[in-house]
Amino acid sequence: MTTATLPPDLDAELSALLGAEGWRTDAATRQAHGSDDSRRHAMPAGVALPRDRDQVAAIVRACRRHRVPLVARGAGTGTAAAAVPFGGGIVVSFARMNRILQLRPDDRCAVVEPGVVNGDLQQALQPLGLFWPPDPSSFETCTIGGNLACNAGGPRAVKYGATRDNVLGLVAVTGRGELVRCGGPWTKDATGYDLTHLIVGSEGTLALIVEATLRLQPRPRAVAGLRALYRDAASATAAIARLMRQPQVPAMLEFLDRSALGLLRGQGVALPEAGAMLLVEADGDDDGLPGVLQALADAASGEGLLDLDVAPDGAARERLWAARRALSPALRGIAPGKLNEDVVVPVSRIAELVEGVEALAARHALPIVAFGHAGNGNLHVNVMFHPDDAGEAARARAALDELFALVLALEGTLSGEHGIGVAKRDWMARAFDAPTLAAMRAVKAALDPDGILNPGKVLPPGHPDPL
Amino acid sequence: MTTATLPPDLDAELSALLGAEGWRTDAATRQAHGSDDSRRHAMPAGVALPRDRDQVAAIVRACRRHRVPLVARGAGTGTAAAAVPFGGGIVVSFARMNRILQLRPDDRCAVVEPGVVNGDLQQALQPLGLFWPPDPSSFETCTIGGNLACNAGGPRAVKYGATRDNVLGLVAVTGRGELVRCGGPWTKDATGYDLTHLIVGSEGTLALIVEATLRLQPRPRAVAGLRALYRDAASATAAIARLMRQPQVPAMLEFLDRSALGLLRGQGVALPEAGAMLLVEADGDDDGLPGVLQALADAASGEGLLDLDVAPDGAARERLWAARRALSPALRGIAPGKLNEDVVVPVSRIAELVEGVEALAARHALPIVAFGHAGNGNLHVNVMFHPDDAGEAARARAALDELFALVLALEGTLSGEHGIGVAKRDWMARAFDAPTLAAMRAVKAALDPDGILNPGKVLPPGHPDPL
Numbered sequence: 047m048t049t050a051t052l053p054p055d056l057d058a059e060l061s062a063l064l065g066a067e068g069w070r071t072d073a074a075t076r077q078a079h080g081s082d083d084s085r086r087h088a089m090p091a092g093v094a095l096p097r098d099r100d101q102v103a104a105i106v107r108a109c110r111r112h113r114v115p116l117v118a119r120g121a122g123t124g125t126a127a128a129a130v131p132f133g134g135g136i137v138v139s140f141a142r143m144n145r146i147l148q149l150r151p152d153d154r155c156a157v158v159e160p161g162v163v164n165g166d167l168q169q170a171l172q173p174l175g176l177f178w179p180p181d182p183s184s185f186e187t188c189t190i191g192g193n194l195a196c197n198a199g200g201p202r203a204v205k206y207g208a209t210r211d212n213v214l215g216l217v218a219v220t221g222r223g224e225l226v227r228c229g230g231p232w233t234k235d236a237t238g239y240d241l242t243h244l245i246v247g248s249e250g251t252l253a254l255i256v257e258a259t260l261r262l263q264p265r266p267r268a269v270a271g272l273r274a275l276y277r278d279a280a281s282a283t284a285a286i287a288r289l290m291r292q293p294q295v296p297a298m299l300e301f302l303d304r305s306a307l308g309l310l311r312g313q314g315v316a317l318p319e320a321g322a323m324l325l326v327e328a329d330g331d332d333d334g335l336p337g338v339l340q341a342l343a344d345a346a347s348g349e350g351l352l353d354l355d356v357a358p359d360g361a362a363r364e365r366l367w368a369a370r371r372a373l374s375p376a377l378r379g380i381a382p383g384k385l386n387e388d389v390v391v392p393v394s395r396i397a398e399l400v401e402g403v404e405a406l407a408a409r410h411a412l413p414i415v416a417f418g419h420a421g422n423g424n425l426h427v428n429v430m431f432h433p434d435d436a437g438e439a440a441r442a443r444a445a446l447d448e449l450f451a452l453v454l455a456l457e458g459t460l461s462g463e464h465g466i467g468v469a470k471r472d473w474m475a476r477a478f479d480a481p482t483l484a485a486m487r488a489v490k491a492a493l494d495p496d497g498i499l500n501p502g503k504v505l506p507p508g509h510p511d512p513l
Numbered sequence: 514m515t516t517a518t519l520p521p522d523l524d525a526e527l528s529a530l531l532g533a534e535g536w537r538t539d540a541a542t543r544q545a546h547g548s549d550d551s552r553r554h555a556m557p558a559g560v561a562l563p564r565d566r567d568q569v570a571a572i573v574r575a576c577r578r579h580r581v582p583l584v585a586r587g588a589g590t591g592t593a594a595a596a597v598p599f600g601g602g603i604v605v606s607f608a609r610m611n612r613i614l615q616l617r618p619d620d621r622c623a624v625v626e627p628g629v630v631n632g633d634l635q636q637a638l639q640p641l642g643l644f645w646p647p648d649p650s651s652f653e654t655c656t657i658g659g660n661l662a663c664n665a666g667g668p669r670a671v672k673y674g675a676t677r678d679n680v681l682g683l684v685a686v687t688g689r690g691e692l693v694r695c696g697g698p699w700t701k702d703a704t705g706y707d708l709t710h711l712i713v714g715s716e717g718t719l720a721l722i723v724e725a726t727l728r729l730q731p732r733p734r735a736v737a738g739l740r741a742l743y744r745d746a747a748s749a750t751a752a753i754a755r756l757m758r759q760p761q762v763p764a765m766l767e768f769l770d771r772s773a774l775g776l777l778r779g780q781g782v783a784l785p786e787a788g789a790m791l792l793v794e795a796d797g798d799d800d801g802l803p804g805v806l807q808a809l810a811d812a813a814s815g816e817g818l819l820d821l822d823v824a825p826d827g828a829a830r831e832r833l834w835a836a837r838r839a840l841s842p843a844l845r846g847i848a849p850g851k852l853n854e855d856v857v858v859p860v861s862r863i864a865e866l867v868e869g870v871e872a873l874a875a876r877h878a879l880p881i882v883a884f885g886h887a888g889n890g891n892l893h894v895n896v897m898f899h900p901d902d903a904g905e906a907a908r909a910r911a912a913l914d915e916l917f918a919l920v921l922a923l924e925g926t927l928s929g930e931h932g933i934g935v936a937k938r939d940w941m942a943r944a945f946d947a948p949t950l951a952a953m954r955a956v957k958a959a960l961d962p963d964g965i966l967n968p969g970k971v972l973p974p975g976h977p978d979p980l
Binding site: 150175196197226227228240267336338388390393422457458459470484492493504 | 670699704760803858926928
């Protein structure tokens, strides 16, 4: 379905519904709403900026009548091109639906509109002694709606879970243009089908989220960290296994390979020579924390450990983490082309993954930088290349294909926190067998019978319902 | 759809598929598989006892061809009549699919067949220092499959979540007779639609679960408890709010009203006179636990506290909890009829719920006993009556109707851990608006297009797809 221009009736209807501030068809606005952090771009035919849920429902109903596709958009920080309107149609931006509707500390939840920026919510929660766990590195700009759409994670997920684990309820508009309400301000629910967790991670293909009830956690009173340097990746992955086998769950557990350490040094972080690094954090209260930190330090210690540093509070620790967060953007310094995949394997298979990635880099003569959320088995594997060099570009694509084959052979899956979008869509048929994909397509058809919500994303092309 | 007798072709086909041990049509076996803990009964036309997932898929395909309904069955401990085959057809018992397939301590997960008994899994995990959080009071007999089907909970859910929060992946047979595989031995997943959490809690109406990958937790090294007695329910509910507002999450937080305390005494538990009781547990390691317990004791203390006892380890504590677990069965001593609802409200509204329940008991002149998982806002409200007394039975039904109206007015929902089955089905249209129910029906039709899986459960009668 491609809709480069809109039916005049629809244009008029949306203009009347949303007004000049809420309905834009000028080229500059359309251009600005056509890309995300995948660096891909496509022009929408119009941009809707609804003020409330009823406007969202009306937009979807109008588009449904005209069979015009809609793509929901938060802040455009996604990396899988899920927010790029390849089929034209309408981008629905939630920039004007950015109110925090309720803060309910006694129920440990918050009710928000999808356009609220993750970092703004965290700031509002700070005085209450609470936080919302998902902490993608783009937290200062990305929106809750985007976090929900792609089931975003971040380093804290190892202890607190990713977005799906921290949502209690949703209000959303299905592809039928109807508002559905599921879950709510409670923490236990055996009442009907769990549409809430189904819609989370569906990347705007099943419904447009217009309100979310988020599960909050008490802010830990104390935080402490470890920096562990290892001779090589094998020593570091053995330490990851030891860390995750013992009972004290770290609040973060990040792995950085040799190339990533080089990038950190390039950002001015002073680091001894090493083959791999782990950043480990513990949180808790003042009484319990020293014991937790000791348990983590014991587990981090072993064959191949070069240096174990209890990171001081304050500036030095913050510098280390800021550098870690800046790793992804800094990669462009190695080569202008980057295929960044956030694959997942069972924790027990990380060593094989890292070994396999090193072999891939050697075989294809390309820099591959691997780092990420080791406690969840979720590594960011960045295949670097020069797009203008046809040979490098072809080798990069081949390496990526072999990477996914490796991950699936290690009982893993394609994405831990970035989602599928179009970037990983064509591997879905290898990650899932035909009946499972058919079941997903049937669910899609159930909630979006005309296929107007973010068409072409997540599911590879195929027959919607084989039976 | 009612199928009191089977088409001869189907009978022959299932007999050939499953053999004499796996396919039973004798009256005794059918009788024994016709009820659950709801005390309702209906005769199935046959009982299938498959050995493996391929047999399950073949059974569903055969039933689909003949449009014969199937009802999945674990141990029959459910209270909402979800396992009762009101429409006849076939009961699929998972009693012979009871193998623990993998224990993966390094990945903190276990892979099991649905017929594994909850308590058997816990025993197998004990030497590994791990446990699976769901702990319904029937844990010694109920099966993992049943826990998954109704999203079972238990006291530990306040800290560790209910069943849905502790499942990483499923293999299941949809109503099309096809095996779908979703999730796996990893803890972070942004790959495609989350069928796993959709199928959990769907009470056998969307798919039959044939394998589950369960998230495990490290066994806490130390556990300690508090017993707090209050002058009245209002003082106890104020303490619940204080306990859940402070950062130390209790491992259990159980409320018992005055009538429940009377039942405990009837079981030989020595208790001072009081209007309400809280049982609070903390877990952790030896270093941190005293601080947690102190924080919980501080929060439990306040206006109306009569007695605060730090429960000793060992026998006395175990007696208290055993008595707590025996409360539900003990209720029959008050009156032979019991309408037991496991309603949920936001924690901040528990006081209003308890007050409302007391008013209901007074207004309808019936004993109502309330106790349960206060940290989740999940109370078991038991309306007691003599079924032979037509007036009492009518008043009990009226009280129940008012209870659900109260719960919904307090922003709550119908069931926290027992599920809907048929027992609460007719209130679904009050808990959800028409578009949300229509979306649930569309999802049901997507995965079970012929409506053969546990027909008549969860969703109230209605048109399957209005558009």
